[in-house]
Amino acid sequence: MQPNELIPPGIVWLVGAGPGDPDLLTRKAERLIAAAEIIFHDALVGLDILDLAAPGVELVSVGKRSGRHSKDQGSINDLLLAAARAGKRVVRLKGGDPSIFGRSTEELDHLAAAGVPVRICPGITAASAAAASGLASLTLRGLARRLTFVTAHARAGEAIDLDWDALAAHNTTLAVYMGRAAAPEIVRNLLAAGRAPDTPVMIAVNVSLPTERLIRGQLSALPFLTAAISDDDPTLLLIGEATRAAAVQVAEASITDRAAPSCRAR
Known part of the structure; x- marks a missing residue:
């Protein structure tokens, strides 16, 4: 053709x-x-x-x-x-x-x-690319049976209208698109709905690009971890136990921040 x-x-x-x-x-x-x-x-x-x-x-x-x-x-x-x-x-x-x-x-x-x-x-969505870069799975047998994609984008001055009780379920991996600016609100609502403060998170910035950064930490620290990320850097938040699996691939630390090469041969 x-x-x-x-x-x-x-x-x-x-x-x-x-x-x-x-x-x-x-x-x-x-x-x-x-x-x-x-x-x-x-x-x-x-x-x-x-x-x-x-x-x-x-x-x-x-x-x-x-x-x-x-x-x-x-x-x-x-x-x-x-x-x-x-x-x-x-x-x-x-x-x-x-x-x-x-x-x-x-x-x-x-x-x-x-x-x-x-x-x-169709195309590869950012959550899949972020999990691949972080050597993680979006689901994890016995621990993460559900995967939920949400957007944290809301009209100016409006609260994010989400079912926080459902999103706080311990067996859910949560992928939050456009979530950088809303990180404090996300954490506040998830903790209030019962999600554990030490739930692992992985923040993917400029995923799949030469300027990619992956930042790992705990849910309670999410506002701090995202504070220095530029408005112009596309950012995805992955929250849940499945992201903890990637931690064995990196040095033990509360934050891992690295520049990752693109999949493209250079």
């Missing part, structure tokens, strides 16, 4: 760009990026991935980062629709997996209502 045959004119592909390392793209995602005529991409999609696009492709940044929005969601929906109606081969490139906190449903519904076909290419 020729690259352009992957994306007939007037179809929109929602493509997962993974956590950042180009080698963690799926083979299909790489082919779709190469076949696109116009790519609408998130702010966190790096140049190494955008460089896989064909020469002359139109690259449109529509990203949202640390509360700074280059385009609101309604405008993004309209841009996708206009490009599809113009007969373009359209890729909407999203960090991680499009179906995990990617607002894909809003784009799908908007395009479907206008009769535009949409397809999804």
